[in-house]
Amino acid sequence: MTRHLEISAPNARKPQKLTLAEQAYHRLEEMIITAELPPNTVVSLVTLSKQLGIGRTPIQEAAKRLAADFLVEIIPRKGLRVRDVPKDELEALVQARRPLERLLARFAARNATLEERDLLRKGAKELLAAAKGGDERAVVSADGNLKQIALAAARNPFLTSALGPIFTHFRRLYFTSVPVPDIGVARAFQKAYNAIADRNEEAAVAAMDNVMIELQRVMGQSSKSAE
């Protein structure tokens, strides 16, 4: 395989097939969010390579990215360790996520295509239905799906790389601490995604602020009941 550098080629934006390293990253990320790989698990890259049926090199690249996103620690010659959730993580996540979600709402409302706007409306309806049905797995999947559509619609690579790890950490925290889907949160999300679909920037930003308030309400309750 030859690799070469091309200087100053145009920055084409076309959909690309996921590389093996990206596939490995997404699989491992999902395993961490759903606590299939719980905090403090130590696992070797060879084991992961066998389990996922993906070669060592892409697994290694995925591990490096997960480490950069603070999800794992790399232990030389041993593999990786899933990082524990620090006590003050929720506070830090909310502080960083609030302004970034406002930006996501704004840019997505500004740039969403007709197709993306349809997908957001449809996805938001599915999210609410899944929450009403108490189907946690469907909520996890609809929520992840909507985030991907919104990020694509925003057409801002800086926002995508900033929010990617924040969403992952937040989702891990949320879905492990809030066991029953919350209808209030799903409704707030639907309002925000619909405002994006309507291409109403200001309404989308305000609705997204409200989503953050709802999320904090639910997670505040769960940490109180845990005490």
Next chain:
Amino acid sequence: MGRSPIRDAIQLLADNHLATIAPYRGAFVSHLEPQTELLLLEMRRELDPVLANATAENAHKEDCRRLKQLGRKVQSAIDKNDSAAIIDIDGELKELMLEVCGNPFLATSLRPIYAVCRRFYFNAVRTPDRSLGKIYLEMIEAMAAKDPCRSEKAALNVVEKVEEIARNQLVGLK
């Protein structure tokens, strides 16, 4: 140099949006439209005040001392019209804020944005801007005084001023 360190370096550049990786082909040096700067400043409008607030909130004695020291360096660089010094001090200040704020998520979000903004700003501006310098100093002082509210406002003023400078340059380009 071997391939592995080069691959790591390219990944880092890509993380900062200075290069674009084309799977199985190699990498491109990212081409940045002049409008990208305005887009980034629109993002910084939301993010910089949060960073300044968190920095003021979490600054320890030693951090306040370093902030004051950076403030004095800014003042002297402006007095001497020394742009090269400003580039260094600005980099140092941003790194200090990203560290002191105590929020790794905010830091990793902002680092690439600052990398590209600095590339834009210092490519275009050759002499220190005095009115920007004044509000920039106010931001540093507010953080050193551990006043989150004042820091937040000052940070927004700084971004707005940089935005104004960038807009004027864009008009100049046309």
